[in-house]
Amino acid sequence: METIRLKDISKVYRTKEIETLALENVNLEIREGEFVSIMGPSGCGKSTLLNIIGLLDTPTTGVVSLLNTDTNKLNDSKLSSFRNRNIGFVFQSFHLIPSLNVTDNVALPLSYRHDMSASERKKRVEEVLTRLGLSHRMRHYPTQLSGGQCQRVAIARAIVGDPKIVLADEPTGNLDSKMGQEVMDILHQLNREDGRTIVMVTHNEHQARMTDRIIRFFDGRQVE
Amino acid sequence: MNYFKQIIYEMKHQRMMTWVSVSGTALSIFLVMAFFITDNFSSVDVAPETSRSRVLLGEGVHIKEGDRYDSSGMSITLKLAEKIYTGLDGIERISFVRGDKSAEQLSVAGAEPFVADGRKVDAEFWKIFDFKFIDGKPFTDSKAAAAERAVVLTRSAARRLFNEDKVAGRDIEIRMIPFHVVGVVEDVSPLLDNTYGYYFTALDKEQFRSTESDDAIFGSLKVILKMKDGVDAAYIKEQVKNRYDRFGAELKQNGKELIYHDQPYTGEELTLFFGSNNSPDIKSHNRQQWIIYALLLLLPAINLSSMTRSRLRHRVSEIGVRRAFGAKKVDIIGQLLGENLLITCMGGIIGFLFCILFLYLASHLFFEMGGSFESSLEVLNVRPDFSMLFRWQNFLIAFIVCFILNIVSATVPAWRASRRNPAEAISGTH
Known part of the structure; x- marks a missing residue:
């Protein structure tokens, strides 16, 4: 069963002077539980694709279907709820909120779930932080953590809501090789043990080869 | 969260x-x-003016006589005050007070004399406002109180004269005339224009009546009206306007024009400083x-x-x-x-x-x-x-x-x- 299906996706950025084609007629299917890498040179449209899959941006043309839901038919409020329940994001620059401590950063997706009690949220956050070896850092702020720890917090935030899809945009791009390997191990663990579908944008050929499939892009087109 | x-x-x-x-x-x-x-x-509402929304002030009269005579004043005669303001429907109490505060010398044997603001009020005044009596009580019969020269002091006045608060029953002199203290009240802020005073003496209406000529209009009194609960000031103003109109018709026979300026006034209107020859424009x-x-x-x-x-x-x-x-x-x-x-x-x-x-x-x-x-x-x-x-x-x-x-x-x-x-x-x- 396809978790992610993209049909005839194009994305055009328009300004007053120029028109830039970021994605051209992309068709893609990713199965449930698959770990897919997206590779390609800078500016080829990888991140744009990830944003469209993550419903953070809309395609100019084409249909995005996630978990058998045609997302083109969802309004902004429903898209937010869909993201909250089904998609987790891991960013290259972590994007933790500096004014919140680790617990509050991880709890962020749950704070938008009004059907969950405060005690349930707390329990879930503690479980995830313990799993990722961060239970001793719960009260720390992002500025008090190493890069690897920050990315682990970001992964905890991405999975705390138990989403079926995790989208990672160069998750090891800001880390040294040792910490990068730690993060990759966690992502593989999440894929294997939890059966989550993971789509990762990366420049690292070695890391990409360890995933189930590599999709390559060039100038907005899927080339492999 | x-x-x-x-x-x-x-x-x-x-x-x-x-x-x-x-x-x-x-x-x-x-x-x-x-x-x-x-x-x-x-x-x-601030003590002793705790029902300000229900209190109206009857004051001000404006007369015109052709182009050469235009006169107005804040205080009116007792006769005019009674003609305009007594017996109005919706009024719970009516008090007649002197329009101005008089600054007189207060003295008592053994203390330094001093000059202070005094008010002349009738017995109803004490029922309209919520004065806190520290000692003694208010006078209930204006005529008798005026006759026996009763005075109510504020706490500050009592202390200044006697160095203590409980001085009801003692005697003082106001402008060298002996007065008998019947009560002592808490001080009143000078911000409260209807009730501020350092001491209060009794106003005898009969004394005023005897000194006023029959056709006098400008006098030295003001009227304080307390409306019944739930009564609208507009309803009182309407009745007062009708009486102004009736009185104005009488004056017209003498070639005078009485101009009505929305009397009696609410506390809000009185803040506007419109003068006695203008109407408050809220x-x-x-x-x-x-x-x-x-x-x-x-x-x-x-x-x-x-x-x-x-x-x-x-x-x-x-x-x-x-x-x-x-x-x-x-x-x-x-x-x-x-x-x-x-x-x-x-x-x-x-x-x-x-x-x-x-x-x-x-x-x-x-x-x-x-x-x-x-x-x-x-x-x-x-x-x-x-x-x-x-x-x-x-x-x-x-x-x-x-x-x-x-x-x-x-x-x-x-x-x-x-x-x-x-x-x-x-x-x-x-």
């Missing part, structure tokens, strides 16, 4: 912007509240007030709005991340308005407290203190009691002002932030 913790953190880490935002809000609240408190001081006054309130709110709101935008510029990616993890536009707007409300409330509390302190310390700059306080110099130092300024209504108004300021200053930046494309916000693209 963690908005409070988060805003405290943001305030700590953006000190300059926080300082400017909070102090800007404080200044705005200070100005609005100073304006509001002084403007509404005349209509709030609508125009209120319009001016609203314009001033709007300006006092709008100008700082524009400033705060740009500060809010500036603060949000540092948090663009946070807004994107929140949207990515499920925040709806309304969640973002709610969070940013909530955070901003905390800042405005913080500034509001500072501004409000500063306003109260300033009004207290510099009260003579803000309040019209009725009366001839040159007669007792220490009165110049009398300040409004804190209870007059610290009223829950004022807190409520201050909070409402903060809320409006918050809505005006933060809604547009919050709305714009919520509409930002999440992908662009996360990458920090503007």
